[in-house]
Amino acid sequence: MKKVFIDIDRCIGCYTCSAACHYSHSDHRSTVGYGELREDARLPFICRHCDEPACLNACPRNAIKKLDHGIIKRMNLLCTGCGSCALACPFGVIEPDIRSYVISKCDLCPDRIAEGNEPACVAACPAGALAFRDADEAGEKSILLGGRMEGHHPVFRRT
Amino acid sequence: MFAEMELTSLTSRSKITPMHGHERQMERIESYCMFCSLGCKLAIKTSKSGATTPDFCSDYPLTGGNLCPRGLYATELLNHNQRIVCPLVREGRTFQETSWDEGFHILISKIKELRNSYGPQSIGIIIDPNHTNEEIIAARELAKTIGTDNISCSFSPNDRELLGTTNITSNGSAKEIEDVDYYLIIGDLFVRHPVLAKKIIASKYKSRENSVVVIDPKRTNTAWHASIHLQNKPGSEIILLMGILKSFFNHYPEKGKDLGKKLESLPDEDIARATGINLEQLATVSRGFNNAEKGAIILCPGIKGVRDIGILSQLARLLTENYKGDKKYIPLFTYGNAVGAFKMSTGKNWLSLPHLISKISSGEIKLLLDFGEELLSSYPSPEIRQGLEQLEFFAVSSIFTSETETLAHLVLPCASWAEKSGTVNFFDGRRESLEPFLAPAGASRADLDIIAEISHQLGTSLNKSKIQQEAEAAKAGSLNIGRPVKGIEDLLKEALVKDKEFPYLLISCSATGHFADGSITKNMKWARETFPLLWVELNSDDAQHMEIKSGDEVIICSRKGQITLPVQITSRLQPGVVNVPSYSTEIRSIFSWEITPEGEFKTGPERVRISRKQE
Numbered sequence: 001m002k003k004v005f006i007d008i009d010r011c012i013g014c015y016t017c018s019a020a021c022h023y024s025h026s027d028h029r030s031t032v033g034y035g036e037l038r039e040d041a042r043l044p045f046i047c048r049h050c051d052e053p054a055c056l057n058a059c060p061r062n063a064i065k066k067l068d069h070g071i072i073k074r075m076n077l078l079c080t081g082c083g084s085c086a087l088a089c090p091f092g093v094i095e096p097d098i099r100s101y102v103i104s105k106c107d108l109c110p111d112r113i114a115e116g117n118e119p120a121c122v123a124a125c126p127a128g129a130l131a132f133r134d135a136d137e138a139g140e141k142s143i144l145l146g147g148r149m150e151g152h153h154p155v156f157r158r159t
Numbered sequence: 160m161f162a163e164m165e166l167t168s169l170t171s172r173s174k175i176t177p178m179h180g181h182e183r184q185m186e187r188i189e190s191y192c193m194f195c196s197l198g199c200k201l202a203i204k205t206s207k208s209g210a211t212t213p214d215f216c217s218d219y220p221l222t223g224g225n226l227c228p229r230g231l232y233a234t235e236l237l238n239h240n241q242r243i244v245c246p247l248v249r250e251g252r253t254f255q256e257t258s259w260d261e262g263f264h265i266l267i268s269k270i271k272e273l274r275n276s277y278g279p280q281s282i283g284i285i286i287d288p289n290h291t292n293e294e295i296i297a298a299r300e301l302a303k304t305i306g307t308d309n310i311s312c313s314f315s316p317n318d319r320e321l322l323g324t325t326n327i328t329s330n331g332s333a334k335e336i337e338d339v340d341y342y343l344i345i346g347d348l349f350v351r352h353p354v355l356a357k358k359i360i361a362s363k364y365k366s367r368e369n370s371v372v373v374i375d376p377k378r379t380n381t382a383w384h385a386s387i388h389l390q391n392k393p394g395s396e397i398i399l400l401m402g403i404l405k406s407f408f409n410h411y412p413e414k415g416k417d418l419g420k421k422l423e424s425l426p427d428e429d430i431a432r433a434t435g436i437n438l439e440q441l442a443t444v445s446r447g448f449n450n451a452e453k454g455a456i457i458l459c460p461g462i463k464g465v466r467d468i469g470i471l472s473q474l475a476r477l478l479t480e481n482y483k484g485d486k487k488y489i490p491l492f493t494y495g496n497a498v499g500a501f502k503m504s505t506g507k508n509w510l511s512l513p514h515l516i517s518k519i520s521s522g523e524i525k526l527l528l529d530f531g532e533e534l535l536s537s538y539p540s541p542e543i544r545q546g547l548e549q550l551e552f553f554a555v556s557s558i559f560t561s562e563t564e565t566l567a568h569l570v571l572p573c574a575s576w577a578e579k580s581g582t583v584n585f586f587d588g589r590r591e592s593l594e595p596f597l598a599p600a601g602a603s604r605a606d607l608d609i610i611a612e613i614s615h616q617l618g619t620s621l622n623k624s625k626i627q628q629e630a631e632a633a634k635a636g637s638l639n640i641g642r643p644v645k646g647i648e649d650l651l652k653e654a655l656v657k658d659k660e661f662p663y664l665l666i667s668c669s670a671t672g673h674f675a676d677g678s679i680t681k682n683m684k685w686a687r688e689t690f691p692l693l694w695v696e697l698n699s700d701d702a703q704h705m706e707i708k709s710g711d712e713v714i715i716c717s718r719k720g721q722i723t724l725p726v727q728i729t730s731r732l733q734p735g736v737v738n739v740p741s742y743s744t745e746i747r748s749i750f751s752w753e754i755t756p757e758g759e760f761k762t763g764p765e766r767v768r769i770s771r772k773q774e
Contacts, residue, residue: 009364010356012349012353012356012360012380012381012383012384014227014228014349014350014353014356014380014671015228015672015689016225016226016227016228016231018228018685018689019227019231019232019672019685019689020213020226020231022231022684022685023212023213023231023232023234023685024213117215120213123215123224123225124213124225124226125225126222126226126355127353127360128225128356128357128361
């Protein structure tokens with residue numbers, strides 16, 4: 001399964017991924033949050049689509065489902081906005097801010113992927129910090145690669 | 160025709176029309192973003208229902224399809240529910256919706272009336288440089304038709320000085336920025352023009368010898384990625400570049416000539432004291448820049464912080480000319496069509512904006528036609544407000560209503576850049592054609608049409624094909640009017656003086672989601688949520704000294720006025736320096752808008768004092 005990877009050595013903290021997410025979804029809700037590592041780095045938080053998702057187990061209404069390709073999708077009509085998933089997520093990537101009844105959750109831009117494109121945040125990123133790659137291929141192995149840190153969604157303080 | 164259009168409100172765009180079967184036909188149109196001078200290509204997909212989604216043009220060499228938040232705003236700009244959609248005429252203290260015919264009738268009769276009683280010079284025209292080349296030529300022709308010399312293009316204070324001292328060539332922009340071994344960046348490049356970040360970071364990681372040097376008083380996001388960050392004292396950029404040049408001329412005295420001798424007389428310790436950076440570090444940068452095969456100086460100053468842009472730009476050019484190897488000087492501008500507009504508006508009958516404003520304040524101008532410039536958002540000052548209030552007639556064409564419009568007698572709805580066609584010249588001089596993504600919102604019309612109609616009703620029809628020819632022929636060649644590098648000693652002396660009454664230096668920063676004075680972008684929902692408008696950053700030592708905590712309110716007082724702002728404590732600034740956002744009208748009102756001898760608004764750090772707000 002392909003996932004969004006963040007190279008924090010390249011992130012310039014410009015918020016473009018957040019804007020791209022906001023304007024690419026018809027309900028204009030951004031699912032990309034921002035975290036800050038003291039004042040030295042700021043980077044986006046994007047859903048990792050975990051193999052064993054804590055949010056799925058936490059949902060009392062079974063509104064979060066795992067699709068065929070491993071994509072974690074929230075069924076908006078089933079969601080009551082209780083916020084359990086936001087609490088359960090160990091990476092803090094589900095927006096706890098409850099807007100229009102449901103909580104924001106990354107859907108990996110299904111329309112764009114069906115057309116063979118990358119998700120909007122990856123296509124927009126002006127610093128080349130986001131990449132959409134196969135998890136097996138990039139994987140956790142590349143967390144330290146050639147002295148440059150690479151990994152996805154470490155847990156930092158949210159701003 | 161317009162009677163029909165009047166009834167079409169913006170909401171009709173988002174009205175859902177029944178879809179035929181499951182087929183969803185998307186129309187995809189490509190055009191260029193006008194929210195800075197880079198000229199990033201973007202596409203908008205419009206479904207049959209009228210909904211718009213951004214799309215990316217990955218085959219475009221300059222950007223590779225990447226955008227910054229401003230580029231993505233086109234989606235919202237097209238469908239924004241606060242857009243002005245029909246002409247508004249003032250009746251007492253409120254505005255009444257009116258038709259185009261009626262709007263033009265009021266305007267034309269006022270122009271004729273005031274021209275007869277005060278003469279043609281009582282009419283002023285302002286057009287902002289986010290217009291197409293055709294529109295700027297048309298505005299010039301309109302001024303000719305009216306018979307007035309009071310026409311101005313409202314460049315941002317930095318843009319005009321930068322443009323005036325630059326040779327803009329029209330070749331290989333993308334190539335000029337990538338494949339560079341040594342970057343010297345003045346200003347917060349990654350915030351002002353994020354789309355260049357990919358190329359610069361890629362160059363930095365390509366080889367161990369490659370360097371990025373950032374000159375900025377704040378440890379900005381750009382400075383995170385710097386190999387060397389020269390955290391200078393605000394406003395000392397000129398002295399810093401002179402320090403670099405001095406160390407260069409020490410090694411190569413034969414290149415120095417007059418300037419070399421002048422620089423030699425400057426004491427090293429004064430340079431170090433004025434800039435806050437020791438000479439060894441400057442010598443390292445000078446050596447590195449000289450030894451690099453390919454180097455580039457990128458200049459993208461913010462509105463308050465860097466001073467005397469004309470001299471700075473001249474010094475940057477001196478650096479590129481004297482140092483060996485392939486060295487490029489790349490200035491970047493705020494407005495989309497800054498280069499094209501400068502080319503079109505350098506004739507002798509164009510005034511600089513401050514000159515026109517002083518004519519408004521003195522009462523010389525009785526009727527002002529303002530195309531797109533939000534005077535009170537950009538330069539909020541009591542003098543300008545008073546000047547606008549005493550106008551006998553003030554007509555403004557605008558996308559959104561802001562403070563400026565509340566003083567207008569007539570507000571004309573105009574098309575945004577995403578809804579019009581025409582040619583523009585971006586930072587490297589390349590000429591591109593804009594394509595409209597959708598028809599203008601509601602009854603709004605492109606400014607070219609509005610100007611053509613005014614001209615026509617005044618008795619002279621615009622020759623559109625001639626205007627098009629002139630715009631087509633416009634190549635941005637040499638624009639150099641030059642500013643001599645002078646008064647170095649005075650600058651140095653001035654930098655060393657301490658102001659006891661106003662001990663803090665205030666600089667301003669931009670945000671990736673805001674454009675120029677923020678008058679357009681603060682209407683964007685995402686920008687409002689992401690970037691707060693009112694805050695001040697204070698160094699942690701200063702805050703401790705004054706016993707201020709994060710979130711406390713402080714009073715910032717300049718010679719011009721004062722404002723109360725919540726504090727964010729940061730280690731990114733040096734002690735004695737405060738930072739405010741430049742996209743907030745309230746904050747801009749404490750900046751002093753003094754006029755320089757070159758006829759521009761003075762940039763450079765503002766002197767302020769800070770006190771805790773008394774409970």
